[in-house]
Amino acid sequence: MDPRIDRVADRIAAAERVVVLTGAGMSAESGVPTFRDSGRDPGGLWDRFDADEIGTAGGLLGFLISKPWEGIEFLKDLRDVFAAAQPHAGHIALTELQRAGRLDAIVTQNVDGLHQQAGSERIIELHGTFARRRCVLCGLREAVDRASLLDAFDRMIVKLGSYMVAHPAHLLDRCVCGGLFRPDFVAFGEAVQDLDAAVEAARSAEVMIVCGTSGVVYPAATLPGEARGAGAFLVEVNPDDTELSAVAHERLRGTAAGVLPGLAARVRQRLASVV
Numbered sequence: 001m002d003p004r005i006d007r008v009a010d011r012i013a014a015a016e017r018v019v020v021l022t023g024a025g026m027s028a029e030s031g032v033p034t035f036r037d038s039g040r041d042p043g044g045l046w047d048r049f050d051a052d053e054i055g056t057a058g059g060l061l062g063f064l065i066s067k068p069w070e071g072i073e074f075l076k077d078l079r080d081v082f083a084a085a086q087p088h089a090g091h092i093a094l095t096e097l098q099r100a101g102r103l104d105a106i107v108t109q110n111v112d113g114l115h116q117q118a119g120s121e122r123i124i125e126l127h128g129t130f131a132r133r134r135c136v137l138c139g140l141r142e143a144v145d146r147a148s149l150l151d152a153f154d155r156m157i158v159k160l161g162s163y164m165v166a167h168p169a170h171l172l173d174r175c176v177c178g179g180l181f182r183p184d185f186v187a188f189g190e191a192v193q194d195l196d197a198a199v200e201a202a203r204s205a206e207v208m209i210v211c212g213t214s215g216v217v218y219p220a221a222t223l224p225g226e227a228r229g230a231g232a233f234l235v236e237v238n239p240d241d242t243e244l245s246a247v248a249h250e251r252l253r254g255t256a257a258g259v260l261p262g263l264a265a266r267v268r269q270r271l272a273s274v275v
Ligand code: OAD
Pocket: 022, 023, 024, 025, 026, 028, 029, 034, 035, 036, 037, 051, 055, 109, 110, 127, 186, 187, 188, 211, 212, 213, 214, 215, 216, 217, 237, 238, 239, 240, 241, 242, 254, 255, 256, 257
């Protein structure tokens, strides 16, 4: 038994407010490729497509229109990722911690909706989500279920393949106001969503668990420092060292699905023995 997990479980069981910050590594075992450890996944999505080129909204649309065949491959891969992704044991463990009253909020950089799918609540999606679309003209936001998302991908793929796309307006659905709908995720260069709520959650945390993020993308990467500065006990769950490892009080070297279920089980043991 790893004594570090017991120490972290003690902290969580005793804390009033526990907050989790997740990044792409949280979804890796659900089949969603991470951005910055493509070495683990040669030939994977971000090994074949340049995240820097298509990471901005304009860059993505320009790529799809100027390189339609590569664009089709990219959209097919992304579609397949969304079609197959299911929450894993780590997501479920966070939901269980929350149901046991031991997890206040999840701040996530992920856009895949897997925390919601696992039944978690109070999720702050800093980088938005593909489970919603936003009109770029009037700002109307609408929920998008998985079937509609996959259908939107399929329609884009067919349009690109038909050579009929010379302008983004040909690719995207229209709002009743006449504006174009885009997925409500945050691309590079755009403002993150709900930052105030995320900072507030970080500053009020007694324990922050940082799982599956490289800690190189800002402002998300400032949140562990905010939490620690306000007195939180900081725990990192990640198989590798990251930019955030040095500020963590405890480093649990393993994957989300490997570490979080055992941690949640030990917290539950402690809560049961208190009653
Ligand atoms: P990165 O791809 O930068 O980092 C993924 C992290 O997850 C690395 O530290 C890996 O070691 C770790 N990891 C890999 N597999 C894991 C597993 N099974 N369990 C736990 N950890 C694992 O992802 P982020 O830090 O989320 O932004 O990147 C931040 C942002 O950069 C993303 O939200 C996205 C991207 O550009 C936008 O889309 C705006």
